Amino acid sequence: MELKLLIPLRNLSRNRRRTLLSLAIIALGTAMIYAVRGYVDESLLNYRASTVQQFGNLQIASPLLWAEKTENFQYLIAPEKVAQIVKILQETPEVTAYTVQLTLSGLAITERKTKVVSATALEPQNQALDYNDLVVEGSGLNPNDRAKALIGRTLAEELQLKPGDFFTMTTTTVDGAYNVGPLQVAGIYTLNNAIAEGQLIFLPLSYGQVLLDTAGVAKVIVTINNIDDTERVATLVQRKLAEAGLDFEVRTWEQLAEFYRQIKSFFDILFGFLTIAVSVLVFFIVLQVLTLSFLERTREVGTIRAIGTKRYQVFLMFFMESVFLGALGSLIGIIGGWIVGQGFNTLGIGWTPPGALEPIPVRVRLELLNAIAPFIISTVATVLSALYPALHSARLNVVEALASK
Amino acid sequence: MILETRNLTKIYRVGKEEIPALRGVNFTLEAGDFVVINGPSGSGKTTFLNLIACIDKPTSGEVYIDGQPTSQLSEGQLAELRKRKIGLVFQTFNLIPVLSAYENVEYPLILLGVSRKERYQRTMALLEEVGLKDLANRRPDELSGGQRQRVAIARALVTNPKLVLADEPTANLDSETGKQVMSIMRRLNEEHHVAFLVVTHDPMVTQYAQRTVKIRDGQLFDGGRTNGA
Ligand SMILES: Nc1ncnc2c1ncn2[C@@H]1O[C@H](COP(=O)(O)OP(=O)(O)OP(=O)(O)O)[C@@H](O)[C@H]1O
Ligand SMILES: [Mg+2]
Numbered sequence: 001m002e003l004k005l006l007i008p009l010r011n012l013s014r015n016r017r018r019t020l021l022s023l024a025i026i027a028l029g030t031a032m033i034y035a036v037r038g039y040v041d042e043s044l045l046n047y048r049a050s051t052v053q054q055f056g057n058l059q060i061a062s063p064l065l066w067a068e069k070t071e072n073f074q075y076l077i078a079p080e081k082v083a084q085i086v087k088i089l090q091e092t093p094e095v096t097a098y099t100v101q102l103t104l105s106g107l108a109i110t111e112r113k114t115k116v117v118s119a120t121a122l123e124p125q126n127q128a129l130d131y132n133d134l135v136v137e138g139s140g141l142n143p144n145d146r147a148k149a150l151i152g153r154t155l156a157e158e159l160q161l162k163p164g165d166f167f168t169m170t171t172t173t174v175d176g177a178y179n180v181g182p183l184q185v186a187g188i189y190t191l192n193n194a195i196a197e198g199q200l201i202f203l204p205l206s207y208g209q210v211l212l213d214t215a216g217v218a219k220v221i222v223t224i225n226n227i228d229d230t231e232r233v234a235t236l237v238q239r240k241l242a243e244a245g246l247d248f249e250v251r252t253w254e255q256l257a258e259f260y261r262q263i264k265s266f267f268d269i270l271f272g273f274l275t276i277a278v279s280v281l282v283f284f285i286v287l288q289v290l291t292l293s294f295l296e297r298t299r300e301v302g303t304i305r306a307i308g309t310k311r312y313q314v315f316l317m318f319f320m321e322s323v324f325l326g327a328l329g330s331l332i333g334i335i336g337g338w339i340v341g342q343g344f345n346t347l348g349i350g351w352t353p354p355g356a357l358e359p360i361p362v363r364v365r366l367e368l369l370n371a372i373a374p375f376i377i378s379t380v381a382t383v384l385s386a387l388y389p390a391l392h393s394a395r396l397n398v399v400e401a402l403a404s405k
Numbered sequence: 406m407i408l409e410t411r412n413l414t415k416i417y418r419v420g421k422e423e424i425p426a427l428r429g430v431n432f433t434l435e436a437g438d439f440v441v442i443n444g445p446s447g448s449g450k451t452t453f454l455n456l457i458a459c460i461d462k463p464t465s466g467e468v469y470i471d472g473q474p475t476s477q478l479s480e481g482q483l484a485e486l487r488k489r490k491i492g493l494v495f496q497t498f499n500l501i502p503v504l505s506a507y508e509n510v511e512y513p514l515i516l517l518g519v520s521r522k523e524r525y526q527r528t529m530a531l532l533e534e535v536g537l538k539d540l541a542n543r544r545p546d547e548l549s550g551g552q553r554q555r556v557a558i559a560r561a562l563v564t565n566p567k568l569v570l571a572d573e574p575t576a577n578l579d580s581e582t583g584k585q586v587m588s589i590m591r592r593l594n595e596e597h598h599v600a601f602l603v604v605t606h607d608p609m610v611t612q613y614a615q616r617t618v619k620i621r622d623g624q625l626f627d628g629g630r631t632n633g634a
Contacts, residue, residue: 002508002515003515003516005506006504007503010503010504013503034423147562163441270631293579299497299499303499303501304501306560307487307488307492307513308484308485308487308488308491308516309516310481311480313516328619399460399461402460402495402499
């Protein structure tokens with residue numbers, strides 16, 4: 001007991017400056033892993049939320065649309081098929097809401113300028129997706145609106161359009177005919193994404209159908225009650241569709257949101273790399289410090305071995321010292337990381353990621369569950385760095401150790 | 406017979422050169438003896454003591470501790486023998502700096518698995534015998550050289566060993582303190598009936614011996630018995 005606790009703890013306090021240095025390195029590493037994990041988690045949750053807001057949980061469409069074989073508009077879902085799908089959704093209790101959408105592309109034309117745009121024609125004020133939330137100027141789309149549109153901030157600037165102004169949209173109908181329709185700007189939205197704001201416009205579904213000259217829709221968008229159930233419900237709905245003989249394919253938000261997937265894998269790689277780099281750094285610095293510190297005790301080791309301490313007991317003393325060092329350093333790191341994270345969360349310091357138009361506040365998710373991994377990683381790195389020096393000390397030749405220094 | 410060496414030799418090899426440090430030493434020590442081996446620097450004193458302390462292996466010959474031959478014992482068995490039968494006192498005191506005087510003396514008892522209560526009694530008894538009861542909580546760096554060596558003596562005796570080995574126990578002390586330390590050792594030798602073997606180049610130390618043995622060039626020459634001081 002005393003050998004494993006008292007002596008290692010005392011030895012930690014014998015060279016304060018060196019112990020503090022080790023603790024600082026370990027704590028810094030731990031804090032970094034903990035805080036960055038918290039930031040990554042928080043960011044991913046935000047991206048997830050905004051992705052789901054944009055895509056819904058599930059989307060049902062023709063395999064042709066998913067395969068991007070859209071030239072002949074054969075992917076369009078006829079009204080009676082939509083009714084069949086809706087029936088299935090209504091019989092699925094996990095489904096909270098659904099809506100249909102049509103997408104079209106063409107040119108937005110004003111007196112001065114012409115720009116290629118893509119339009120999402122949607123049911124205004126549906127239960128599933130609320131785009132009116134995004135409106136920063138003017139008003140959203142109402143169920144009775146016909147030839148109205150929401151345009152992005154960037155597009156509004158480029159075309160010099162304000163709410164109430166008119167522009168013209170040209171498209172090709174499903175039969176290949178040229179079609180032109182006037183549109184009035186109802187409101188200006190923001191997505192904090194330069195590309196989207198520059199080319200994506202929203203219009204009422206009914207008007208989109210007029211422009212394309214069709215009664216069909218491109219996809220059915222579904223929201224469900226629990227995002228963690230997405231996969232399960234997707235499989236369920238897919239099975240029901242197959243049973244009803246409907247050749248449609250369900251995609252989950254995660255499959256659709258390429259951006260989210262890219263961000264997630266980028267973050268995962270970044271975080272993995274950081275974790276490895278930090279562990280390796282902690283390992284080598286602590287290795288340096290402990291090697292020196294253990295070597296300085298060579299004669300002490302000789303003494304206690306001479307009076308009957310076994311090799312494994314010597315090893316254990318050094319080993320436990322590193323366990324305490326690692327655990328203490330990691331604990332300090334968790335507390336430090338927590339304080340830094342809280343600092344960011346309270347101060348609301350922001351940064352502007354590439355492609356964004358406005359700074360996003362840096363927020364750190366400080367769940368204590370997330371502290372376990374960094375704690376273990378840093379402690380293990382410390383203990384690993386002690387293994388070789390501890391083994392070396394345990395194996396010292398007693399006579400030589402006694403004669404040293 | 407608590408200690409016997411038979412034809413003990415130790416040859417150090419440095420590169421191709423052979424340095425004979427001990428040349429066939431035969432030596433015996435009875436229970437309760439107080440023997441001083443006296444010889445000049447480089448005569449083989451430390452080498453001899455290390456072999457008896459079972460922390461070094463002879464080139465040939467045998468060391469018997471309490472009648473038991475030691476050359477065939479494993480590393481673990483030797484550690485076991487050291488902690489049960491031998492007490493060590495070093496020239497440089499060799500206390501554990503992070504432990505108090507009390508804890509230093511207590512340490513071998515922890516190795517032996519003695520209960521906390523008994524450890525307390527035995528440790529305090531020995532600290533009292535060396536006159537350091539009141540300084541029990543001091544760390545080694547808060548003690549004088551003489552006090553440190555007394556702690557080391559208490560540590561060597563706390564396990565009730567059969568034999569205490571001391572290598573130049575007075576070399577790092579002034580002569581007055583050295584004498585005090587020697588007389589404490591002598592007193593404990595009589596009170597505990599434990600054998601002491603002290604090696605030294607300091608002639609003063611021989612005053613305390615029951616028997617003095619001279620060592621020169623790795624060989625012993627019996628200096629005869631005295632009654633000590
Ligand atoms: N590890 C070693 N390698 C080589 N030679 C050694 C080694 N240790 C001791 N010797 C040699 O063996 C001889 C005896 O050394 P030892 O240390 O036993 O003498 P000593 O009587 O203790 O001397 P001192 O009074 O200086 O402590 C010396 O010639 C010494 O140089
Ligand atoms: Mg010597």
